[in-house]
Amino acid sequence: MTAQSNSLRLVSLDACLLPSRVAALAGAGADFSNTSEANNQIGIRNSDGSLIRGTILDAMRPFPQWFNRTINTRYDRSGNSIYHGLGVGFQKRFTKGVTFQGAYTWAKSIDDEVSNYQGAGASDIFGAIPWQSVNRRGERSLSVFDIPHKLNTAASWQIPFARKRIWGDWNLSGLFMKSAGYPASAIAGNNGWFTSRGGGNALDGFTLRPDRVPGVPVINPAWRDSPFTQPYLNPAAFAIPGSETAPALGNASRTLPDARSPRTTSFDASLFKNFRLGKDANRRLQLRVDVINVANHPNFFINPNSSRTLGAYNFNATSRTFTPNNRFQQLDPNNTGQFGNYAGRSFRLSARIYF
Numbered sequence: 001m002t003a004q005s006n007s008l009r010l011v012s013l014d015a016c017l018l019p020s021r022v023a024a025l026a027g028a029g030a031d032f033s034n035t036s037e038a039n040n041q042i043g044i045r046n047s048d049g050s051l052i053r054g055t056i057l058d059a060m061r062p063f064p065q066w067f068n069r070t071i072n073t074r075y076d077r078s079g080n081s082i083y084h085g086l087g088v089g090f091q092k093r094f095t096k097g098v099t100f101q102g103a104y105t106w107a108k109s110i111d112d113e114v115s116n117y118q119g120a121g122a123s124d125i126f127g128a129i130p131w132q133s134v135n136r137r138g139e140r141s142l143s144v145f146d147i148p149h150k151l152n153t154a155a156s157w158q159i160p161f162a163r164k165r166i167w168g169d170w171n172l173s174g175l176f177m178k179s180a181g182y183p184a185s186a187i188a189g190n191n192g193w194f195t196s197r198g199g200g201n202a203l204d205g206f207t208l209r210p211d212r213v214p215g216v217p218v219i220n221p222a223w224r225d226s227p228f229t230q231p232y233l234n235p236a237a238f239a240i241p242g243s244e245t246a247p248a249l250g251n252a253s254r255t256l257p258d259a260r261s262p263r264t265t266s267f268d269a270s271l272f273k274n275f276r277l278g279k280d281a282n283r284r285l286q287l288r289v290d291v292i293n294v295a296n297h298p299n300f301f302i303n304p305n306s307s308r309t310l311g312a313y314n315f316n317a318t319s320r321t322f323t324p325n326n327r328f329q330q331l332d333p334n335n336t337g338q339f340g341n342y343a344g345r346s347f348r349l350s351a352r353i354y355f
Contacts, residue, residue, distance in 0.1 A: 079113030080136070081143065097158030105150045109143035112136045141253040142183045150179040174269040174294075181261035184218075184233060184302060184329055186210055186252050189311015190322070192240045193247035197320070209250035210238035210312050218259040227300055227331045233259060235324035238312040244320070262300045262331075269294050277355070286352040296345040300331045 037051040039059035044052050085107030092100050156173040188208040212218075216237040223230045233256075242248030272288030313322040 079111060080140075081109065081111035081113065083107065083109045094156075097160055098156070100153065100155035102151065102153035104152075106148065107146075108148060109146040110140065111143045112140040139254050142255045142257050144182060144185070144255055146183055146255075148180050150177075152177050169274045170271070171273075172269070172271050174267065177264070177266045179264045181263055182302075183255035183257060184259040184261060185255050186233060186238055186259075186329070187311040188238075188240060188250060189313050189325055189328075190315035192250075192315075193242045193244050195315065195317070208241075209252045209254070211241040211250045212252050213237050213239050218256060223331070228333045230330075231326055231328040232261075232300075232302060232331050233312070233329035235312045235326075235328050240313060240322050261302045264299045265295075265297050266299070267294045267297070268292050277353075283355045284353075286354065288350055288352070290348040290350070292346045292348070293344060298344075302329055302331060 035053035035055055037053055039054040039056055040051050041059055046052055085105060087103065087105050089103045090101065092098065153176045154174070156171060159170040159172060186209065188210045190208070192208045194208065213236065217234055218237045220231050220234040223232050238250075238252065241250040268291065270288055270290045272286050275285040275287070277283040277285060312325060312328050314325050315322055
């Protein structure tokens with residue numbers, strides 16, 4: 001069986017599979033287009049509970065669990081990646097009421113594949129959609145999940161001046177994490193000069209990247225003045241490639257090594273006291289206070305959809321001009337400081353009984 005130009009049955013028969021059976025069925029006058037529940041060998045059902053009907057060929061496919069499903073294979077599913085890293089761990093075992101441990105990772109990940117993560121392109125069971133060309137080497141850059149530096153530490157301390165029977169058994173513990181940001185990405189936001197005056201475009205589904213402007217900082221120097229209204233990336237650091245008479249592809253890489261999302265920092269602490277309940281040391285009442293984000297440090301995140309939908313420039317089809325996008329890679333308040341360690345400082349009082 002041959003595949004259509006843009007799609008292929010994931011479980012299609014190769015020409016060499018079961019030729020004698022196909023020939024026998026054809027010689028017997030079998031109708032290959034007729035559908036029947038009897039051809040559904042493993043009982044795959046619709047959402048309403050009814051059996052899906054299938055053809056004789058569906059029943060002959062080598063992977064019946066996919067049955068009659070069609071999967072688009074327009075894009076390549078292959079990819080290349082390389083990762084190098086150094087991990088350092090340290091630990092102080094519990095002595096004199098103190099214990100702590102931590103880990104630091106220095107790493108770099110490079111690939112030529114795209115991922116939905118942080119909006120840098122798209123990939124799924126249909127294969128990877130290249131951004132700007134079918135040239136895989138042109139897509140080689142830092143992985144969208146690349147984090148070059150990350151530090152995690154934890155410590156616990158039995159407070160020494162509070163060890164008396166009544167006032168004692170106080171403990172202080174904390175967790176600290178600091179991490180570099182993910183590499184950002186930049187798209188032109190339109191088809192650039194590949195857009196004809198009639199409204200068509202010649203990119204055929206690819207996403208145009210802009211040119212880099214030498215000497216201009218990629219991260220907007222004023223983003224901290226108003227993090228949720230200022231663009232995080234600087235539109236002036238990019239330009240629409242080519243010209244109206246000579247459209248071109250941009251020279252910006254798929255991810256930007258010199259433009260990462262802001263670093264994230266978190267520090268949580270707990271103070272608690274145990275009260276024994278009877279002679280059994282395992283039976284106790286614990287009163288504790290937990291402080292989340294002790295330093296009240298804000299952590300900012302780029303909207304994961306912005307790099308896919310909002311580019312550096314907007315295009316006016318009437319005047320055929322490009323204007324900077326003031327929402328270019330904007331930090332998203334919906335992804336910033338709402339939950340967990342990334343929220344503002346919060347306190348939690350609790351009581352626990354262990355038995």
